[in-house]
Amino acid sequence: xxxxxxxxxxxxxxxxxxxxxxxxxxxxxxxxxxxxxxxxxxxxxxxxxxxxxxxxxxxxxxxxxxxxxxxxxxxxxxxxxxxxxxxxxxxxxxxxxxxxxxxxxxxxxxxxxxxxxxxxxxxxxxxxxxxxxxxxxxxxxxxxxxxxxxxxxxxxxxxxxxxxxxxxxxxxxxxxxxxxxxxxxxxxxxx
Ligand SMILES: [Cu+2]
Numbered sequence: 001x002x003x004x005x006x007x008x009x010x011x012x013x014x015x016x017x018x019x020x021x022x023x024x025x026x027x028x029x030x031x032x033x034x035x036x037x038x039x040x041x042x043x044x045x046x047x048x049x050x051x052x053x054x055x056x057x058x059x060x061x062x063x064x065x066x067x068x069x070x071x072x073x074x075x076x077x078x079x080x081x082x083x084x085x086x087x088x089x090x091x092x093x094x095x096x097x098x099x100x101x102x103x104x105x106x107x108x109x110x111x112x113x114x115x116x117x118x119x120x121x122x123x124x125x126x127x128x129x130x131x132x133x134x135x136x137x138x139x140x141x142x143x144x145x146x147x148x149x150x151x152x153x154x155x156x157x158x159x160x161x162x163x164x165x166x167x168x169x170x171x172x173x174x175x176x177x178x179x180x181x182x183x184x185x186x187x188x189x190x191x
Contacts, residue, residue, distance in 0.1 A: 048079075049153075051078045054076070055073060055076065058166055060170045061147075069135075070133040071149070072127045072128050074127070077124070092149075093136035096136055097135045110133075129170065151164075
């Protein structure tokens with residue numbers, strides 16, 4: 001009687017679940033049970049990409065005409081050494097930048113962050129509207145609610161990993177972009 005291999009049925013879904021649940025443990029994704037354990041040698045634990053996970057990732061729905069969107073979620077570092085996200089990619093974005101939002105008075109401006117997104121050992125860093133985000137620019141196709149966006153992130157040591165994020169409708173996250181002409185943006189609603 002030969003055994004069945006149900007674990008191989010949904011490799012994409014399984015990888016997604018692993019990415020979401022690897023939070024805080026780093027090594028927990030190392031046990032895909034079956035064939036993978038035999039064929040794929042474990043990559044060195046020193047890789048920053050291996051320590052990375054992201055919880056509840058999502059991407060703001062936009063049309064290609066709008067041109068820009070952003071990726072959010074709570075990033076986590078499951079290792080005892082700092083990891084730094086230094087770049088990212090999305091297949092429909094001609095350019096991707098790591099942005100921070102700087103607020104002066106009532107003006108919020110987003111700009112490329114110096115040195116990337118460090119995540120402390122065993123720590124987290126949140127990408128959220130009004131704060132840090134991965135900026136997708138020069139979009140060549142619509143990002144419609146319900147789609148899944150695949151985002152690749154690169155770390156300071158050159159390692160990379162990817163995650164999948166659902167695209168969602170969201171009304172906010174419209175910060176002025178520093179590089180996009182000058183944002184003389186009167187926003188006199190004090191909230
Ligand atoms: Cu931005």
